[in-house]
Amino acid sequence: MPWPALRLPRIGIGLKLGLLLASFAILAAGLTGYYSYSQSRALLVSAAERELMTATQVLGRRLVVSLARVADDVRLLTQEPATRRIVSGGRGETGAAQDSLAETFAAMLRVHPEYFQVRLIGAAQHGREVVRVDRDDARLVRVTGELLQEKGYYPYVFRTLELPGGQVYLSPIVINHEQGAHSGLNKPSLQVASPVLGRDGKVWGLVVINIDVNGLFELLKTDLPDDFWLYLTNERGDFLIHPQADLAFGFDRGRRVLVQDTYPAVQALLDHRAKSLVTRAEQTVGPVPTDAVAAFVRLSVGDPAEGRFLVLGLSQPLGNILHDVQQLGRTTWQLVLGFSLLALLMAGPVSRAVIRPVNMLVAAAQRFSREHVMGELPVARRDEFGLLARSFQEMQTQIGAHLDELYASRSQLDHLARHDPLTGLPNRRLFAERLEHAVAAARRKNEALAVLFIDLDRFKEINDTLGHAVGDLVLKETAQLLRSAVREVDTVARLGGDEFVILFDVVDDPRHVAGVAEKLLQRFQSPLHVAGRDLTVHASMGISLYPEDGNDANALIHSADIAMYRAKHQGRNTFRFHETLRSHAADTPGPSDVTPEPAQPTPAVE
Ligand SMILES: Nc1nc2c(ncn2[C@@H]2O[C@H](COP(=O)(O)OP(=O)(O)OP(=O)(O)O)[C@@H](O)[C@H]2O)c(=O)[nH]1
Incomplete structure (x- = not known):
């Protein structure tokens, strides 16, 4: 029985592998892009902070030098x-x-x-x-x-x-x-x-x-760059210079505007806790508040003994600092997108190339399942697929050998089921099948056929006197005798015991069957050579004809059996047609006119 048909799943491993490869590639590209973008952003911001601080310190030194x-x-x-x-x-x-x-x-x-x-x-x-x-x-x-x-x-x-x-x-x-x-x-x-x-x-x-x-x-x-904004405060934090002019010298107009309110971290400079610092805050200059990075330094001025100082600051909008990195971000994401598309395009061919040996194995398995023929396998590969293909090929060879053995033993069993083990002749079952076929064909073609039933005379005595083994040899010799007396196309079978039948599936004239019966009777007159001795074994025979004596196999065999019994009763060592021929036989010289010889004492050992 062939194996159940293998069907490839709709979402095959190739597609899954392709999607997996593409996902990994896209994930890797995305993560690389994200980390390079965020690293670049952090580097750029910290570089801008350093630059801002340097610029503030330089400006402070210039102020000190100018005042000097x-x-x-x-x-x-x-x-x-x-x-x-x-x-x-x-x-x-x-x-x-x-x-x-x-x-x-x-x-x-x-x-x-x-x-x-x-x-x-x-x-x-x-x-x-x-x-x-x-x-x-x-x-x-x-x-x-x-x-x-x-x-x-x-x-x-x-x-x-x-x-x-x-x-x-x-x-x-x-x-x-x-x-x-x-x-x-x-x-x-x-x-x-x-x-x-x-x-x-x-x-x-x-x-x-x-x-x-x-x-x-x-x-x-x-x-200094145009986008740098300058702040100057006194010791208390009052703005003296501010990009928004009305916020400078607030105290002069009775309103304090303090740097520490905008940049709280600068309080550390006013309190002498730090000399310089970088901080971030939301700048309120302009219509839209923007995030800004700012650097402040404390500058000592005047008599050192008085401890007077100014706070000088520079700020830059964060957006300006990040402008370059935003461009880098756009370029990075374009690269990520491009790489992802490339990965998607390449995933198909790559996964197909990887999966091709698997498909070959599947195709070979399917063909082996359907036809028991080994298809092409990637056995020459040096990788795991090659190992798998070689193992699969070996498995196919072994399965093929097992199947051959199975078929051989099955046909042997089949032969045993349909043949007589002693004589090798077809048994009752096979004979009945052939007879059924022959009846069907004869019915179709409107032709005749005949069954000749043969039963050895007094066979029991051979068994009883010479032993069962000799009886077996007699049965084998009888089979041989029957086979040699008929044509190849005629089926000679052993029904069981000492009963044999012969099927003549093409019968033009019943007298030909009678001729064969007579020929057999003649042959039985000669002794059989069995176990180093000559044994004379006679037989009684009955003949049935299709369609006259039966319409199916059982009826024909039964009719022939009845005719054979008539021959037994009428003295043995003779043959008879079934009764339906009696009338026919009465007015035509035919087989029923064969006169049985007187019964002879059997078995006769000569
Ligand atoms: N040696 C041997 N004997 C068998 C086998 N099968 C059946 N027999 C014997 O064959 C004998 C058949 O006897 P019958 O046909 O009933 O009687 P018969 O002695 O032939 O007498 P008639 O048929 O009346 O002439 C029986 O003794 C069976 O035991 C077999 O395979 N081998």
Whole structure:
């Protein structure tokens, strides 16, 4: 029986393998893309933070250096010959010296666009200005005569007058509200002042330079990127410079705007817990709040003993920092997508290549199941598939051998079931089958057939006198005799015991069957050579004909048996047709006219 037909599942292992390969490839590409993107993002942000901090520190150093230069300028002016002449000069000389000093001040203002104003102030007359040059937009204005003011009540005046010679006073950065300050009016400014000593070594007055704080920082940050925003606060955190101008100098308008409110981490700088830091916060500059990274440094200014400082900061919108990484992210995801598509496209051919040996094994198994023929197998492969194919081939060979054995033993059993083991003749079962077929064919063709029933006479006596084994030999010899007396196409069978039958499936004339019966009777007259002796064995026979004596196998055999019994009863060693022929036999010389010989004593051992 063939094995159950193997059907390939709809979602085969090839498809599953392909999908698995593609999933792994897409997962690997996705994870690689994600990690490279997030690593790049972190690296870029930390690099931007470092860059921001470096820029802030550089800017801070520039500020310190710039203030030091202003201090040098102030000191220089205190030592100017014109200054000295004014301090010590007589009446006639003072005017010329003042003119000369004003020229020097103007020259200095031209060189330093961040200077608003340069003045020489005397301690006398409540700190009255002596020489004063102001910047008034694009031009310089020398203030003279009645327009010169008394400034003794300003801290930068009385504090500077308290200093020893050569020392420099740095004022807090405030909005300049001094009357007639020209360009400096209402602008953030810083005064840098140094005392001028008289001939007696006592403080005579001071030179003061007014600095445009915004202008100073414009100069300092010229080479910074445009998206860097600058912050400057005082010791308390009040914004002095802020990208949103109205948030600077809030205290000047009665409203405090503090850096620590926007960037809480900066409190650590104000409290001297840190010198510099990088922090993040939401920037409120502009219509849309944006996340920003900011770096702040604390800068010591003025007299170190006073511990004054400024906090300088730079910030940059996070979006600008991440702009490059966003481009990288887009490129990464495009690569991931492309690689995933490639993986999907390649998964099919790759999985087919991997699965081809499996399909060959399945096809070979199916063919072996259907036809018991071994199909092509990938036995030459050196991998596990090759090993599997060789094992499968070996298994097929063994199964084939077992099947051959099975078929052989089955046909042997089949032969045994349909043949008489003693004589090798067809048995009752096979004879009945053949007779059925022959009856069917004869019925179809409207032809005749005949059954000849043979029973040995007094066979029991052979058994009883000579033994069962000799009886068997007699049966075998009888079979031989019957076979040799008929044609190949005629079926000779042993029904059992000493009963034999012969099927004549083509009978043109019943007399031919009678002729065969007579021939057999003749043969039985001659002794059989059995076990070294001659035995005369006779037989009685009966003949039935289709369709006259029966319509099927059983009826025909039964009719022939009845005819044989008639022969027995009528003296044995003869044959008879079935009764239906009796009338026929009465008017035609035929087989029923055969006269039986007188019964002979059997067995006769000669
Ligand atoms: N040796 C041998 N004897 C068998 C076999 N099968 C049946 N017999 C014997 O064959 C004998 C058949 O006897 P019967 O046909 O009844 O009687 P008979 O002695 O032939 O007498 P008639 O038929 O009346 O002439 C019996 O004694 C059976 O035991 C067999 O296979 N081998």
